[in-house]
Amino acid sequence: MINRLVEKIKKTEAPIVVGLDPTMKFVPEHIQKKAFAEYGETLKGAAEAIWQYNKAIIDSIYDLVPAVKPQIAMYEQFGIEGLTAFQKTVDYCKEKDLIVIGDIKRGDIGSTSEAYAVGHLGQVMVGNTMCRGFHEDFVTVNPYLGSDGVKPFIKVCKEEKKGIFVLVKTSNPSSGELQDRLVQTETGTADRPLYEIVGEQVAAWGAECMGETYSYVGAVVGATYPEQGRILRDIMPKAFILVPGYGAQGGKGADLVHFFDRDGLGAIVNSSRGIIAAYQQEQYAGYGGENFADASRAAVLAMKEDIGQALAGRK
């Protein structure tokens, strides 16, 4: 799957992933109205609204980008109905030949992590039959519980040729509270931040399951921390980096160059509300709520241009 991601990035010339993180306030009124008319102001009504909203955006952008990243929390908040919309979204994106990165940030221990891994990337045994629950191509994984939490995912990735992105340095303001803590190393002094230690683990885990150029084990490093991105790029030379925090969170194309290798590969940049709610921004307001999906397409093209220029400017 990592090889396919690299191929698709080359083909689309867009190291971009669209974050499908719908909240009700992004969904245009005409879609909400129609869904509520059919199902009422219920969880089912909300799920129908976000599904129709997603579908229109996917139809509008699927030829431009290699991948999408649905954030499962935004669906889980609507309970079972919301998760059914998550599943429909994943399945529909795969029909459209998009690679799906499930932003699930799961992480537990042993058989419990394995349950998440088979539920999202693999197959689960029922009696003598193998069944699939959700089926994303990649998922994000939280490393706080150590190798016990990550290795069950890697096992499933090997079997299924799928991949993970481990949280290393997240894009949010408070990510440093734990991740930037200086920790003691072999030298006996506290000379390295925790995220570098996690980066080294990612590199070690990844060495066990390599694709052609990159590993199945990637990393999440926020666009909002470009300097850390440069260091982590060196620590994890074979890890693909998923970069959230572009656009709405403050990251710009120029901040991103250090996340990439010299050949312009090795990273994929996420934008969520900057694309899916583009029509609510001043720049794209002309499209109006009715043409929200066209606004999203325009925002993808602008992002592609921004990142392309930044990478070209580096050489």
Next chain:
Amino acid sequence: MINRLVEKIKKTEAPIVVGLDPTMKFVPEHIQKKAFAEYGETLKGAAEAIWQYNKAIIDSIYDLVPAVKPQIAMYEQFGIEGLTAFQKTVDYCKEKDLIVIGDIKRGDIGSTSEAYAVGHLGQVMVGNTMCRGFHEDFVTVNPYLGSDGVKPFIKVCKEEKKGIFVLVKTSNPSSGELQDRLVQTETGTADRPLYEIVGEQVAAWGAECMGETYSYVGAVVGATYPEQGRILRDIMPKAFILVPGYGAQGGKGADLVHFFDRDGLGAIVNSSRGIIAAYQQEQYAGYGGENFADASRAAVLAMKEDIGQALAGRK
């Protein structure tokens, strides 16, 4: 809710939570057969089997313990059908007046963490209507992303009078890879493990939302690390400690005393397979698969005895 947990522990004299973490290999054959006859070897068949299995155990133990802790991964592995069984289990336990701790280990940033919080503990706005997705009483939360990830949960806890348990020192063998790292403190030297820093954060977060004696913000500390439990008990005097790792993972009653306050409160000990799959253990094999729920009841009584003796022995 934390006050209610304390009351129920006093009433049952059992600081015990039963982990409802069903896997197919725990479910007795007669239940599997019946479910597969009805729904086939499908996700729906699996979900029906684990629901019937849970229900029998709940019916057998609900008067003995204050709380249950369903591990959502074990349901999520069966996709939407599995999560529907999770929801049914949560609802049924609440009907039986059990406190439900959703072991979800979620953690994300800002509005995304808030989505998890409202989805599991609160209410979500749909149009002008407030709706509930899942509704546990407590959930477990992963702190790797810092305050941004935890505070949205605390906000919802305040509104709903519910609670969280933050992962501080987990019970698994590799928990030390990150959690035990010595980090630099104000003194300039690396003299404290990361879990102590997280423990201090838990104490600080918890001070903002106190129940009568304990805070709504608790902590997870594994039974397998009794010495760390003693230290963390002092660092977080107002935090209730959820203690996994008893029984199958190796923790014993005598290891647990330091997690408790002198009055025998302040901690609640989880056992999962030791109770729900008791009938598969040599000690309870006499019950047989047909009477698995009676074996679970016997295992709860034995655990209550073990912990009670350890606490009494301390005084």
